[in-house]
Amino acid sequence: MAVDVDSVPDSGEAAGALLHNLTLFTRLLRAAGFTAGSDDLLAGVDALKFIDINNRCDFYFALRAAFVTRREELDPFRLLFDHFWRVPHPAHPLPPRDAQGAMPGLDQDGPTRQGESESAVVGVRLGRSDEASGAGGGWAGYSPAERLRRRDFSALTRAEREAVARLLQRLGERQTRLRPxxxxxxxxxxxxxxxxxxxxxxxxxxxxxxxxxxxxxxxxQPLLIFADISGSMALYTDTLLPWLWALARWPGRRVEVFLFATRISRVTTILQTREADIALAQVSHQVEDWAGGTRLGQALMTFEREWGGGLMSKRPVTLIISDGWDRGDPALLGRAVTRLRRSSTRLVWLNPLLGDPAYAPLTRGMAAARPFIDDFLAAHNLESIEALIGKL
Amino acid sequence: MPNESVLPATIDDLQRALLQHAYIADRGLATSLFLALKLGRPLLLEGEPGVGKTEAAKAMAAVLGGELIRLQCYEGIDASQALYAWDYPRQLMHLRYLEAQGEAFSETELYASRFLLKRPLLQALEGEDETPRVLLIDEIDRSDDEFEAFLLEILADFQITIPELGVVRAQTRPLVILTSNRTRALHDALTRRCLYCWIDYPDFDAELAIVQARAPRAAELLARQATGFVQALRAEELYKRPGVAETLDWVQALVALDQTALEEEWIQATLGVLLKDQADLAHISDGAWQGLWAGIRSR
Structure with missing residues (x-):
């Protein structure tokens, strides 16, 4: 599919070839997840009328202006442009994003990172299928539904997991019923x-x-949710995703959902897809590091810089879902949580480990954050999630 | 100066014209602005706070020699604040006046255009002459979804219907520039109507050029050192990184203090111009800046 821009002379036939290639390029972009449609193609064609297409730099910038719609698309666009048009992209006149955007400890491995761990959720879902089905057998006396309500999320069989996902979704829909x-x-x-x-x-x-x-x-007030997807939390957060999906669609309320581990990604838009299955499948595409370690302090700092301005001034109710196993700097975490608390109406921390009566929040991360938390609650089974009504 | 309203014919022309108005646009931004002008499409500018998004619109208005019409968005903004509203108090007064005179009145009289309060969007559509106007829709991310949908409608065909008056259609399409600080994601339908450009922090040379263009009174050495210092500062772990606007403020502050080069005591004293967040200020003034300063001085 590669084309050499320089070899496109000014004849009608060549113009046709260029149009053909632009069509192919649009298709490539769409396959890569861009929203590029025929409008954009037409805009691209129009744009090329006004510039000198033999100037690679202008050719690149013109197509970029027409096809890119948000910052996250800049790097993938550059890659796809290079790949398709087989010319080195013009020396970028600005420093690469890492020069000012990277933070120590956050390894930025470039634009290919989307989709690297596509099926991690599915993997988790299938991986933990039946080996734990024997656990939690001491619930005689409860109805099956009742038993399910109290079962720890980590001890569910595959069938139970599906049932719980549906229940959580409905639960979320109930909790978000609010007059428009x-x-x-x-x-x-x-x-x-x-x-x-x-x-x-x-x-x-x-x-x-x-x-x-x-x-x-x-x-x-807006609802702001940070869910931990690091190794120790992946299973819980994965189970809770249907619930988060329902919360994200809260009518008349602004809800923002972020997933974090060593990095942080905003998944609100994806979660707001109408079909839960599609939304959840896409979340796993989007997220960069399922099952890595946790650096909550840095994640929160990135959040505040990238998205914080407009959100934090509206005093959101903030919900953090994490077990507090943090590998980052506890001082940084303490500072970040203090700031978060100061600009939130209320800070709610859901910790699945609280379901264990023997648990004490002694990890460094948890100890650093504990003083600033208004509600420190369990989130290990359906019952604990039900109890959240009115806290959000 | 009517001669100035001639449209730039090439990207180079535009870049040069912007430079004359002390605005330094890199090739990517200049291409986007040029295409927005040629294609009649709105341009969505995003970037960190203080990189010159709003300034770009002002500079474009200056280049085109046209009027800049600015619509500042905020949460809860709606059509009556953005498009038009009827001046009810005046209508009421008018009625009273006619009554007192014992005159009859017709309803159409009440909805004459002199009772119409024209808000920025209507002003942008209405202009009579051919001079291209620039409509700046600032901080669109602050408005809410409903307003975004409403805006989409206007940007689609540049005409609106006022039931009492009829259709208002733009004779010449204004150049529309939207800016966003990315506090929330914009709707796909809106972003797809627009050309897009992300303005990054400029590199050292570009920022120095901006400083020299905008703060011509600053000594060469001061401009260099201050720019270098801010560039280094942006690499620190900060909640709010200083933008180009802060660099300019800082340089101007130092000029006002009769400085011709950076000096330690003045850095310490004026850090508040660059860092507007208490935690950042504490972090940097606790000694981190001395390392940065040493780096600059050794150059």
Whole structure:
């Protein structure tokens, strides 16, 4: 599929060839996960009319302007461009992102990282199938459903896991049932509601006797969720994903979901896909390091820098799902959690290990974060998740 | 200066014209701006705070010799604040006046355009003359989804219908520049309508050029050292990295203090111009800056 840009002369036939190649290129981009459609192709073609396509630099930038729609696509685009058009990309006039974006300890291994661990979730799901089915057998006296409610997520059989996934999804949908908000509502104070004031004045023959007011109703605070997907937590978080999916679609409320281990990724948009199965499959594509170690402090710092501005000013309810096994610097974690707490309405920490009566939060990470947590709760079985109602 | 409104014919021309207005655009940004102009498509500019997204729109307006119409987005912004609203108090006064005069009135009179409050979007559509205007929709990520959908509609055909007055259609399409600080992801439908450009922090040479263009009073040595210092500062672990805007503020602050080169005591005293976050400030002023300073001085 490779094409040499320099060999495209200015004849009609060549223009046709260029169009053909652009079509192929669009297809390649789409296969790589870009949203590129025929609109973008047309924009690309249009764009090329105005530039000198023999100038590789301009050719590259013109196509980039037409096809790229967000920052995350910049690196993959450059790779695909190079691959397809077989020319070295123009010397990038700006320093590579790592020069200013990388942090010590966060190894940035370039744009190929998407999709590296595609089927990790599935692997986890299948891997832990039956060997644990004997555990938790001491629940005689409970109905099967009741037993399932109290069963630790790590001790589920494959069939139970599917049942739990469905239950969690429904549970989430129930917990998010909230009246849709109205943009403006009547109020005693606020802005004059001219429309209603005038309508009322008709009763008194056009004489305004009563002023009516309205104001914008406040939205509920955003919900901000950080879920740990490092090795020790992968199983729990994987089980909880259907629940997170339901929370992410909370009507009338802004919900943001981030998954972290050594790095942090925003998965809100993907989770908001209508079909749960598709959403969950895509999350596993997106996430860079399932089952690595944890560096919560650095992850939170990255979060605050990349996405924090608009979110933190709205005083979200913040939910962290992690067991607190942190390999990063405890001082950094302490600082990051302090900041998070200060700008949140409430900080809720869900720790699956709390399901174990013998557990004490002694790990360095947990000890650093514990003083700033408002609600420190278990999240190891259905019952504990049900109990969260009203805490979010 | 009507001559200035001639559209730049090539990317080079545009880059040079922007330079004349003290705006330094790299090739990628210049290409995007050029294409936005030629294709009549909106351009979405993203980048860290303070890299010159808003300035790009201002510079474009200066290059085109047209008006800059700015719509600052915020949470809860809606059509009546962005597009138009009827001036109810004035209508009421008008009615009272007619009543007092004992005159009859017709309803159409009440909905004349003099009772219309024109908000930025309508202003951008309405311009009579041929001068290209620049519509800057600033910090679109702060508005909410509903407003984004509404904006999408306007950007699709550059016309709106006011029920009482009729259709308003743009004679010449304004150059539309949207900026976002990425506090939330924008909807695909909107981003796909737009050309896209990410503005990164400039490298040393580019930033030095910006400093020299924007703060011409700064001594050469000061400009170099300050730029180098900020560049090094950005590599530190900070919550809020200083943008180009901060570099410029800092250089100007140092010029105001009659400095012609960086000096230790003044770095310490003016760090607050660069770092606007208490934790960052504490981290850097606790000694981290001396290492950076040593690096700069040894060059």
């Amino acid at each position: 908000r109205r943009r403006r509502r009547r109020a005693r104070r606020g802005d004059v509601d001219w429309g209603r004031t005038m309508a009322l004045s008709r009763r008194t023959g056009g004489e305004v006797t009563t002023w009516l007011y309205s104001r914008t109703k406040e939205r509920p």
